[in-house]
Amino acid sequence: MGFPPGAEPVPSGPSGSRGRGSRMIGGRGILISSASTIIFFAVIALAVALAPGSSLVAERFFDPYHLNRSLFGTVTTPSVVGAFVLNIKMFLIAEVFILILALVVAIVRGIPGPVFFPFRAVAVGYTDLFRGVPLILVLYIIGFGLPGLGLKFFSSQSEVTYGVVALVLVYSAYVAEVYRAGIDSVHESQTAAARSLGLSRWQAMRFVVLPQAVRRVIPPLLNDFIGLQKDTALISVLGPIEAARAANIYAAEQFNYGSFVIAAFLFIIVTIPLARFTDRLIERDQRRRRAGAAL
């Protein structure tokens, strides 16, 4: 956005296609890597299969009967995949609010001048507090504390709302620090240059610093979101039935942990694409920097 046209680095032939490890890809390399992969996993599989309790573990965790039944639910137990929809919803809603709140906190923390000291103090206090308190405690305080106050609006929300608020408060503290790192990584000369061109302090932040800062921190941001995706499971302590809780209900009724395996599988299905996407962004960023350095 802040780049003049043409400054956007274009991945060029050889330097662009050179990924990690691709140098050794030749006939022999492929042979060695596939052999070592097969041996590696075969040793692990063998160790697990030969363990004295392996059949018991297989039955207690991987019995297809229980995997299938917990996935779709029974008369008395909710379906794990149905409950997982709630995790996805909470994740998506929380993510939007986190991106906004965290950015506000990060910017406020960076406002210079003695007049703004109280604002900076609040921003620092906020990040210190919510990064330090375990999420589960925040959930309890908000989920059981706010309704207990008996206020009109704040005490009559659903548990899912309280849960999402707790997630937003805690994760915004982390993400604000990620943003701040990004903002700090943009060299001061950029702001100085923007100011000398007549941009106001706010305009310099908005049009010069932030676009560069945000782009740099996208990989760590996504990393936090993978964590967020998993932590939606904690909201179950307030009562809503999400995937981990549905799995817990099934496990307790049937005395079989297959339902947890199913829940884990569902979380993985969502987080792995996110993780690969992050990897790709990191690689693209590195490529660009290398290209930039060569210029």
Place this chain on the structure above:
Amino acid sequence: MRKLLVLTASLVLLAGCAEEPSNQPSSSGGGGDKDPCAAKSLSTVAKGTLTVGTDRPAFEPWFKGSPKAYSGYEGEVATEVAKRLKLPIKWVVEPFNKAYAPGPKDWDFDINQITITEERERAVDFSDGYFENNQGVLALEGTPVAEAKSISDLEDYQFGAQVGTTSLAFINSTIQPTAEAKVFDTTNDAVSALKNSQIDALVTDVVTTVYLRDFVVKKSLVLGQYPKTEQFGMVFEEDNPLVECVNGALQKMKSDGTLEKLEQKFLQQYLEVPTLE
């Protein structure tokens, strides 16, 4: 609930009458050298000690006092079983969710208000039932749900239960409420939700509901109990031979009235609740 195992032993308990002396060899008294339940020949986790697991916190009136020597109904039932096996008892902490994990256990049996069901019996072994449990419904005085007289009056309300309890299955299969029940890690959390009016009523075993009414939740009432003919049993690792000996001791405790005495001592005040139709 149809799936629940109904144990004939419960009839003995209810009738309070003496059954003919157990024909099992597990007599507590004068076992000969061949008695597999004699203290010396029992293979317990810790040699010469009966190690018993339960969750922590353990709730009254099931457990009372310090974890070093629990009293309370379940505490004393287990202690009495140990006494009849002529072994000292030692308590260890075992979270409910871990009681059915595969692998070696650090206890001989776990006693924690666990209902015997067919599904669970596929994974663990249960002792005979030592208590016949009914479901109880707790609500706050003056709320609409407090007017309910029968199960069919309950379907439009928001229920809560502790995860892993048969109470949740009871809500889903018998009450069948229109709103999905909320599920909490512990009964304490469900109580918080009830006090905050996040749920209209909470369901747990009737003894616990009366305890909550009398000692924990002000201005609350127990709507009633629902007979489910379910039994609490002790959990053993599958194929543990010790279960026979414990059953022998339980059988004796039933026939000589010990179990009933303990029930009267600890639970009587909790069982006088009207029945929900």
